[in-house]
Amino acid sequence: MPQIPEKIHELTVGQLSARSGAAVSALHFYESKGLITSRRTSGNQRRYSRDALRRVAFVRAAQRVGIPLATIRDALAELPEERTPTREDWARLSQAWRKELDARITQLGRLRDHLTDCIGCGCLSLETCVLSNPDDVFGERLTGSRLLAEKKTS
Secondary structure (H helix, E strand, O other), X not given: OOOOOOOOOEEOHHHHHHHHOOOHHHHHHHHHOOOOOOXXXXXXXXXXXXXXXXXXXXXXXXXXXXXOHHHHHHHHHOOHHHOOOOHHHHHHHHHHHHHHHHHHHHHHHHHHHXXXXXXXXXXXXXXXXXXXXXXXXXXXXXXXXXXOOOOOOO
C-alpha cells in the first residue's frame, strides 16, 4: 500500500483508491452522490483532501451493513462543516440505523424460513406467498396477478 507523506495534504483519485480500497469508479460515483468532494486543478484533475480517506471508510462500512447511500449522505451532511466522522459520530448514527436494520433482519429471517414454501410462480396476490407478497400487501390494494402491466386510466 503506497504511503502518503505527511506533508501531502491532497490525494489524487488513484492515491485515494489505493489507500481506501475503493475503485476509482466508486470514488467518482461517491462524489456524484455528494458523499465526498474534490477540488479541480488547473488541468481539471481531481484532488481530494486527506480526510476523504475517513469519509470513504465511513461510507463503505455503512454500505456493508446495508445502509442506503442517500441515508449515508444525509448523515454526513449533518456533521458540522462537513468534517470527517469520528468514533462518536459513528456510534450515534449507527444507533439511529439499528431499528431499520433490525426490521430488515426480521424480514430476511422470515423470508429464509418460508423459502421452501414458494414454488416461484410469481403470483404476487396469494395470501400465503411471503416472498413475493409479504403480508398480502398487494391483496389489500389490488386483485389478480401484478406481473401484468397495470392499465392506466385517463
